[in-house]
Amino acid sequence: MGILFAGHPIIVDFSLVMDFHEVTCRQHKDNACNRGGFCNFIHLKQISWSRSNRLDSPISYGDYGVVA
Template identity: 45%
Template sequence: MSTYDDREKCHFYYKIGACRHGDRCSKKHTRPIRSRTIIVPNMYRKPALNGKSDLQFDFDAFYEDVYMEASRFGEVQSMVVCENRNDHLNGNVYIMFSNAQEAQGARDSFNTRWYNERPLYCDLSHVSDFREAICRKHDMRSCERGDECNFMHVQRPTLQLLKDLEKAQWKRYRMQ
């Protein structure tokens, strides 16, 4: 019996790190053995809207929390959170480190952790270029595929927060 899998690679699984067909996809999904990117599927959950909720404040707190935790394992080069409503992308967190060893350390640790009363599940991801994965139209609020879009609809942290996080990390990793 041959174990060689000659199916075509699934574009979504390799470029976006998640495919709406999941394990039932007819195309090939082979998990990476080495990568500098990790994925935590469905990690961020938007708070229910009520008079008191400040969505950006809630998101910034989440972003800072996860970024700081990740940067204990290495230099975070990008951190992307999706706000698509479809199950395979909703709340996905992707973190790209400067090398595969850092990503592996973060993955191993995240897999032992809980967040918001749920155990985290974290894996390595093939995503290596967010420019190919992100829906640009969403950034301009003009994606006609809407919540069902299969490209990343990125939820952005406040620009100042991102600058502060990058600066803190830069001090930590570049000024030693």
């Protein structure tokens, strides 16, 4: 069934991006994009400092004793 978030499936579409500056929604940067999920450009969101630290920390794989 895949991965669920709040009881809903997460559906992912991948696309090749060479330059993030070109595909970022400039209207979203100015808080002026009214297209929301129908916008064809990326709406980047800043993550919190604590989340950033968790992403930078080593990952433990349970009882296997492996740290990536």
